[in-house]
Every structure is written in structure tokens, then in C-alpha cells.
Amino acid sequence: MRIEVDIALQNNLFLQALLLGAGIGVLYDFFRLLRIILPAKIVLVFIQDVIFWVITAVATFLFMLVQNGGVIRGYLLIAELAGALIYYFTLGALFIGVSRWIAEKIRKTCSFIFIKLIKPLVNIVKTPVVYLVKSTRKLINDNKLAKKSKKKSKQITKSA
Numbered sequence: 479m480r481i482e483v484d485i486a487l488q489n490n491l492f493l494q495a496l497l498l499g500a501g502i503g504v505l506y507d508f509f510r511l512l513r514i515i516l517p518a519k520i521v522l523v524f525i526q527d528v529i530f531w532v533i534t535a536v537a538t539f540l541f542m543l544v545q546n547g548g549v550i551r552g553y554l555l556i557a558e559l560a561g562a563l564i565y566y567f568t569l570g571a572l573f574i575g576v577s578r579w580i581a582e583k584i585r586k587t588c589s590f591i592f593i594k595l596i597k598p599l600v601n602i603v604k605t606p607v608v609y610l611v612k613s614t615r616k617l618i619n620d621n622k623l624a625k626k627s628k629k630k631s632k633q634i635t636k637s638a
Contacts, residue, residue, distance in 0.1 A: 491546060492554065495554040496557050496558070496561035499558040499561020500565040504565065505530065505533060506530060507577075513526075514577055538555070541554075
């Protein structure tokens with residue numbers, strides 16, 4: 479039995495696996511970007527990690543199934559890992575650096591807007607609202623006291 483190896487096909491599969499790995503790196507950066515923008519509790523991070531690994535496993539499985547007839551080859555898994563690492567340490571590092579810078583600028587802008595615009599408006603609205611709440615509470619308490627004193631005066635007049 480003679481096994482024929484098509485080197486061009488193997489090279490093509492290797493390059494495709496590198497690209498798949500880079501795509502997985504982009505997906506990972508998407509989750510890292512979510513964590514930068516919206517810091518999450520450990521449970522949410524765990525759920526995000528599970529989602530990432532499920533998507534990665536399905537992508538790898540489908541790649542092996544469609545491109546290589548379902549045959550799992552170690553060099554394709556290594557190429558996938560290499561593609562992810564190459565992306566992570568080149569474009570990924572640049573992407574996350576820029577994303578952090580943009581996120582920080584957005585946070586500072588939102589903080590400035592809140593401090594300079596929204597907070598004064600809240601204080602302007604807050605003063606009359608607090609006055610109304612306090613006045614209403616006072617009226618309610620005065621009304622309760624009036625009812626109690628009426629009740630006591632009725633009891634006193636009944637007993638006399």
C-alpha cells in the first residue's frame with residue numbers, strides 16, 4: 479500500500495490553520511476588549527472563557543472535518559496555536575494597547591461630561607425634590623399626629 483502525500487496540499491492546510499489561529503486570536507481580543515470596557519466579576523469571566531473555548535473547539539473541529547476529512551493532524555493544531563500566538567504578540571498587542579488608550583479616553587470624557595454637565599443638573603433638580611419629599615413627610619407625620627391626638631381627645635371625652 480502506497481500513501482501519497484501532496485506537499486502543496488499540506489502547505490495550504492498549514493497556512494489555513496495559521497489563519498484560523500489568527501482568527502481565534504481576534505476572537506480572544508474581542509473578549510479582552512469586553513473586559514477592558516466592562517470590568518466583570520469572576521463568574522462572568524468564567525462564562526466568557528467557556529464561550530471562547532467552545533467556539534474555538536467548534537471552529538477547530540469544523541476546520542479538521544471540512545479541510546482535512548476529519549483527520550486530526552498535530553502539525554495543524556501546532557499551526558493553529560502558532561497563528562494565535564503570532565497574532566497575540568503582534569497585531570493583538572497593538573490592538574489591545576490602542577483599545578486601552580481609547581477606553582481610557584472614553585472614560586475620561588464621560589467622567590468630564592458627568593462632572594461638568596450632568597451632576598450640576600442633578601443638583602438643580604435634587605434641591606426642589608428633596609424639599610418636596612421633606613415637606614410631604616412632615617405633612618404626613620403631622621396628619622398622623624393630628625389623628626392620634628383626635629383619637630386621644632375622643633377617648634378622653636368618652637371616659638369623662
